[in-house]
Amino acid sequence: MLSGIPHRTETIRAYKDRGGLVAAVLPIHYPRALLRAFDILPVEVWGPPKVEASYGAAHLQPYVCSIVRNALSFLQTGGLDGVDVIVVPHACDSLQGLGSILIDFIRPRQPVIPLYLPRGRRESDTAFFADEFRSMYRRLEEVTHCSPTNSELMESIRREEATDKLLAQLHQRSSCLALTQMEFYRLVRAREYLTAETFSELAQVALSQTIEAPKNGTPILLSGIVPEPMSVFESIAEMGGLVVADDLACCGRRLYPPGESEDAFYHMAESILHAPPDPTRGTPIQERRDYLLRLIAASGARGVAFYDVKFCEPELYDLPDLRIELQEAGIPSVGIEVDLNDPLSHQALTRIEAFLEMIA
Amino acid sequence: MSATGWLGYQWNVNIVGRTFLRVQRWQVEQRVGGPARWKSEYLTPPLTISPRAKELVARHWLEARYANLHRKVAWVTSGAPVELLKALDFFVIYPENHAAICGTARVAVEISSEAEDAGYSRDICSYARTDFGSMLSGKTPVGKLPKPDLLLACTNICQTVLFWYRVLARHFNVPLILIDTPFVYYDEAPEYAVQFVKRQLEEAIPTLERVAGRSLDERKLREVGRLSRMASQLWMEVMERNDHRPAPITAFDQFTQMAPIVEMRGDAATVDLYAAMLKEVDERIARGIGAVKNERKRLLWDNLPIWYRLRYLAEFLGEHGIAIVASTYTNAWGELATMIDPEQPFESMARTYTYPILNRGTGHKLATMKRMIEAYHLDGVILHSDRSCKPYSIGQMDQRDRLIRDCSVPALLLEADHNDSRCYSEEQVANRLAAFVEMLR
Numbered sequence: 045m046l047s048g049i050p051h052r053t054e055t056i057r058a059y060k061d062r063g064g065l066v067a068a069v070l071p072i073h074y075p076r077a078l079l080r081a082f083d084i085l086p087v088e089v090w091g092p093p094k095v096e097a098s099y100g101a102a103h104l105q106p107y108v109c110s111i112v113r114n115a116l117s118f119l120q121t122g123g124l125d126g127v128d129v130i131v132v133p134h135a136c137d138s139l140q141g142l143g144s145i146l147i148d149f150i151r152p153r154q155p156v157i158p159l160y161l162p163r164g165r166r167e168s169d170t171a172f173f174a175d176e177f178r179s180m181y182r183r184l185e186e187v188t189h190c191s192p193t194n195s196e197l198m199e200s201i202r203r204e205e206a207t208d209k210l211l212a213q214l215h216q217r218s219s220c221l222a223l224t225q226m227e228f229y230r231l232v233r234a235r236e237y238l239t240a241e242t243f244s245e246l247a248q249v250a251l252s253q254t255i256e257a258p259k260n261g262t263p264i265l266l267s268g269i270v271p272e273p274m275s276v277f278e279s280i281a282e283m284g285g286l287v288v289a290d291d292l293a294c295c296g297r298r299l300y301p302p303g304e305s306e307d308a309f310y311h312m313a314e315s316i317l318h319a320p321p322d323p324t325r326g327t328p329i330q331e332r333r334d335y336l337l338r339l340i341a342a343s344g345a346r347g348v349a350f351y352d353v354k355f356c357e358p359e360l361y362d363l364p365d366l367r368i369e370l371q372e373a374g375i376p377s378v379g380i381e382v383d384l385n386d387p388l389s390h391q392a393l394t395r396i397e398a399f400l401e402m403i404a
Numbered sequence: 405m406s407a408t409g410w411l412g413y414q415w416n417v418n419i420v421g422r423t424f425l426r427v428q429r430w431q432v433e434q435r436v437g438g439p440a441r442w443k444s445e446y447l448t449p450p451l452t453i454s455p456r457a458k459e460l461v462a463r464h465w466l467e468a469r470y471a472n473l474h475r476k477v478a479w480v481t482s483g484a485p486v487e488l489l490k491a492l493d494f495f496v497i498y499p500e501n502h503a504a505i506c507g508t509a510r511v512a513v514e515i516s517s518e519a520e521d522a523g524y525s526r527d528i529c530s531y532a533r534t535d536f537g538s539m540l541s542g543k544t545p546v547g548k549l550p551k552p553d554l555l556l557a558c559t560n561i562c563q564t565v566l567f568w569y570r571v572l573a574r575h576f577n578v579p580l581i582l583i584d585t586p587f588v589y590y591d592e593a594p595e596y597a598v599q600f601v602k603r604q605l606e607e608a609i610p611t612l613e614r615v616a617g618r619s620l621d622e623r624k625l626r627e628v629g630r631l632s633r634m635a636s637q638l639w640m641e642v643m644e645r646n647d648h649r650p651a652p653i654t655a656f657d658q659f660t661q662m663a664p665i666v667e668m669r670g671d672a673a674t675v676d677l678y679a680a681m682l683k684e685v686d687e688r689i690a691r692g693i694g695a696v697k698n699e700r701k702r703l704l705w706d707n708l709p710i711w712y713r714l715r716y717l718a719e720f721l722g723e724h725g726i727a728i729v730a731s732t733y734t735n736a737w738g739e740l741a742t743m744i745d746p747e748q749p750f751e752s753m754a755r756t757y758t759y760p761i762l763n764r765g766t767g768h769k770l771a772t773m774k775r776m777i778e779a780y781h782l783d784g785v786i787l788h789s790d791r792s793c794k795p796y797s798i799g800q801m802d803q804r805d806r807l808i809r810d811c812s813v814p815a816l817l818l819e820a821d822h823n824d825s826r827c828y829s830e831e832q833v834a835n836r837l838a839a840f841v842e843m844l845r
Contacts, residue, residue: 102801103801103802104798104801105789105791105797105798105800105801105819107527107791107794108794108798134587136563137562137563137564137794137795137798138794138798140563140587140795140798141766141794141795141798141799142798143589144587144589144765144766144767144798144799145766145798145799145802147589147590147765147767148765148766148767148770148799148802149766149767149799149802149806150802158587158589160586160587160597162584162586162600163559163563163566163582163584164582164584166604166607168600168603168604168607169584171600172586172596172597172600175594175596175597175600176586179594179596323567323570326566326570326582326584328570328573328574328580329570329571329573329574330574354527355527357527357528357529357563357564357567357794358563358567360524360525360527360528361524361528361532361564361567361568361570361571362567362570362571363523363525364522364523364524365571365574367523368523
């Protein structure tokens with residue numbers, strides 16, 4: 045059992061108290077090391093769930109997903125008052141639109157920095173992404189009046205890469221860690237706001253506490269964007285299921301490998317573009333299928349639950365083909381749709397339960 | 405191409421098909437030829453060139469039906485750099501246009517249902533669903549769609565196209581070329597973004613040449629670029645003529661006349677068509693003919709049209725003397741014409757295809773709308789909040805507020821979907837339009 049994961053609010057306060065700045069970062073991919081090199085703590089905003097969504101509804105139509113609507117509502121209700129900069133990576137048309145209306149119409153007090161994510165993995169994509177980071181560097185220079193050197197950037201990169209390595213180890217060894225699946229995902233998702241240093245300490249503690257006996261439960265793989273409400277893990281456990289691997293945008297799809305280049309910007313670009321398959325980065329469906337099948341083989345999962353936020357186009361397009369291909373490979377799957385503002389519905393729970401019974 | 409294929413193509417397209425289309429055009433010309441045959445009390449008959457435009461589009465789809473017999477076929481997104489493909493003699497198909505035809509023919513819901521039955525969510529773009537449905541079932545109002553040898557997706561209209569084309573790539577098992585155009589949040593795209601697009605265009609050539617089975621002829625590329633620029637300029641001029649009162653055509657006419665500039669950009673026939681259209685529009689202006697018989701108010705339309713209710717909306721507004729004289733959507737295929745430089749094809753394509761309105765920020769669209777309100781002397785704006793098109797629709801709520809505040813014009817947000825009539829409520833639309841019409845008085 046792992047205790048003592050610092051809370052998001054206290055982490056932000058502590059970081060600011062010692063003179064650092066804080067960036068609110070929207071999903072999904074961004075250069076953590078670049079922000080930290082400027083002594084800015086990235087704190088991710090995946091919604092959050094259950095905010096007063098009507099504020100966002102004054103600017104966004106109801107067919108925009110709840111992650112984006114909630115993020116805007118959260119901003120407008122003062123949820124981001126304590127941050128110094130807002131970073132909006134380009135993950136989809138909705139986040140693109142949010143970034144644009146923040147810059148053009150809403151104009152929050154903090155500077156808004158958009159970041160375009162290239163959709164391929166060609167050399168030209170890496171070069172462009174490195175240029176985007178250089179542009180972001182210049183914006184951060186304006187905000188902080190600091191200019192970290194290449195070696196300072198590389199130091200920050202190495203620190204984040206060491207932490208990413210621990211994160212990957214947590215995922216690989218999740219079945220023998222002394223953590224419930226809820227605790228495991230609370231820890232993994234703490235990477236969304238903790239410093240690399242604090243997260244590494246927690247990860248090392250978790251990795252040192254292993255169990256001998258295998259965990260009980262019907263093993264499944266969870267795919268999607270974000271596992272909200274987090275109580276879904278408890279529900280799955282109560283129904284006799286066990287999440288043994290994930291293909292979640294906020295978790296497993298961000299197991300970044302280290303970059304190779306000596307140029308700090310290019311290095312960060314290589315790292316993000318070579319992360320596990322992700323539809324928002326333009327990964328072909330076949331590649332996603334192959335990756336899922338490898339994860340399933342390695343983890344022993346007997347089925348896949350696609351756990352998607354309503355209106356999430358990047359997920360919805362791939363779903364029919366992926367499910368057919370998995371079926372052909374003998375892997376059953378189920379599709380669950382959620383909204384961040386709703387509790388997990390009985391309908392969704394019944395579907396998960398029926399699915400677990402089917403594959404048990 | 406085999407001799408049998410060549411003969412089959414010549415017989416079906418050039419002998420039987422074209423003759424049939426000419427006869428059909430003649431019949432349509434007779435039907436719309438005179439006021440006595442035109443049924444609308446409020447709208448002027450369509451341009452006399454309309455049957456010719458219709459024949460041109462029908463010929464394109466006729467050729468498409470047999471295209472696999474004699475040419476390489478590329479399926480592309482509507483904002484794709486088609487000049488490269490035309491220069492390599494690809495026959496080019498626009499799935500979005502095909503979906504719009506399905507919408508206009510009111511078969512989009514039936515065809516989309518085929519995709520929904522296969523697991524595609526109703527929350528994805530209705531164009532994509534229509535084309536997936538057609539791909540899976542073979543259903544189409546154009547007879548038959550040729551299989552692609554190549555796919556080209558350009559992200560300058562949305563990210564959705566990449567998700568959509570990855571599905572097509574898996575289904576047809578053909579190469580997918582991606583031209584990724586970074587979104588322009590501020591006034592100008594950074595130079596490195598334009599160079600990124602240029603580099604992708606250059607890097608696409610080997611794949612394009614391999615599939616085409618021929619080398620790119622730079623002279624031909626320049627010629628296609630020249631035709632593309634001419635057609636776009638003529639199209640822009642046709643639309644700009646609507647600064648006259650009464651407006652010679654409406655945006656609804658533009659919606660029905662825009663197919664050639666989208667799917668036949670770079671063809672000489674398209675240049676000829678729009679040159680003739682401009683001439684007829686000028687004749688209308690000279691004779692004081694307006695598209696709406698009793699034009700009292702002039703509006704701007706934002707976003708894609710509601711394809712399955714074009715005539716209804718035109719009639720409803722026409723009855724109240726309201727002409728929709730401009731549209732940000734049709735404008736998009738003309739406003740960048742001057743950026744096309746046939747002498748610097750790659751550099752100019754990179755810039756032109758980075759700057760479509762849909763690849764630019766919400767503030768840029770607001771500025772465009774304000775300019776159009778001024779240029780076309782408009783009295784109000786209808787913003788179609790299109791459930792299927794998030795990049796076009798997000799920002800409209802703020803844009804509407806600012807149009808009302810800064811331009812002192814009424815602006816209406818109309819909820820619908822460009823192709824899925826299940827997301828459209830006639831009663832609700834009629835009520836909202838009626839209230840809006842009252843505001844305009």
